[in-house]
Amino acid sequence: MTPHNHAKEGDYAEAVLLPGDPLRAKWIAETFFENPRLVNSVRNCLGYTGTWKGKPISVQASGMGQPSLSIYVHELINNYGAKTLIRVGTCGGLNAKVKVRDVILAQAASTDSSIVKGRFGAFNFAPIADFGLLRSAADKADAKGLKFHAGNMLSSDIFYHADGFAGYDKLPDHGVIGVEMEAAALYTLAARFGVKALTICTMTDCLITHEEISADARQTSLKDMVELALDVAVEA
Ligand SMILES: O=P(O)(O)O[C@H]1O[C@H](CO)[C@@H](O)[C@H]1O
Numbered sequence: 001m002t003p004h005n006h007a008k009e010g011d012y013a014e015a016v017l018l019p020g021d022p023l024r025a026k027w028i029a030e031t032f033f034e035n036p037r038l039v040n041s042v043r044n045c046l047g048y049t050g051t052w053k054g055k056p057i058s059v060q061a062s063g064m065g066q067p068s069l070s071i072y073v074h075e076l077i078n079n080y081g082a083k084t085l086i087r088v089g090t091c092g093g094l095n096a097k098v099k100v101r102d103v104i105l106a107q108a109a110s111t112d113s114s115i116v117k118g119r120f121g122a123f124n125f126a127p128i129a130d131f132g133l134l135r136s137a138a139d140k141a142d143a144k145g146l147k148f149h150a151g152n153m154l155s156s157d158i159f160y161h162a163d164g165f166a167g168y169d170k171l172p173d174h175g176v177i178g179v180e181m182e183a184a185a186l187y188t189l190a191a192r193f194g195v196k197a198l199t200i201c202t203m204t205d206c207l208i209t210h211e212e213i214s215a216d217a218r219q220t221s222l223k224d225m226v227e228l229a230l231d232v233a234v235e236a
Pocket residue numbers: 019020021063064065088089090091159179180181182
């Protein structure tokens with residue numbers, strides 16, 4: 001047990017999905033898992049374990065932002081033996097070719113976060129997805145006929161940029177296609193502890209056109225992404 005998680009040793013599967021939203025964790029467990037059981041509810045940051053297609057799987061909400069995700073992921077790896085961590089998130093769109101409801105596989109994650117930048121001194125560390133998970137997700141998405149984009153994600157500590165789209169500066173011009181708030185810390189922790197990680201996001205609001213999915217409709221529009229992540233996770 002930890003200050004943030006009252007699950008017991010063995011309560012989590014080695015493969016864990018990581019939505020930001022605790023209610024998304026509940027929805028994933030209740031909608032997709034066979035025999036889901038609640039393993040953590042500290043701070044209402046819900047975690048569940050069950051099976052998917054007969055194989056063990058867990059889901060744990062990460063909360064919003066890199067400090068919050070870092071706590072849950074650090075403990076999942078070091079206290080609960082997690083080996084494969086797949087974030088299933090929402091993101092904003094920074095490139096006109098990415099349409100609302102499209103899936104983004106975050107091949108890499110740029111960041112403004114001192115959590116990542118502060119660790120490497122003179123160096124700019126490049127947080128990247130596990131190649132095996134990325135390849136598996138791309139192959140499975142193709143097989144399902146799911147429209148996806150693989151590329152560079154921004155993990156920002158800032159949701160409301162004072163300068164709006166201009167706040168992303170030169171990143172869109174350098175191929176950064178989406179913005180969320182956790183992938184870079186997830187990839188950095190996975191690298192540090194030698195486990196596998198991938199971030200898959202559904203684009204829910206385009207920062208160029210301002211088209212968006214309403215908060216109510218977001219959950220159901222995430223179904224394809226969640227099924228893809230589950231298929232990748234249990235085969236890893
Ligand atoms: O929908 P989730 O997974 O929470 O992800 C995105 O949504 C939150 C911001 O609204 C941030 O956590 C961001 O990364």
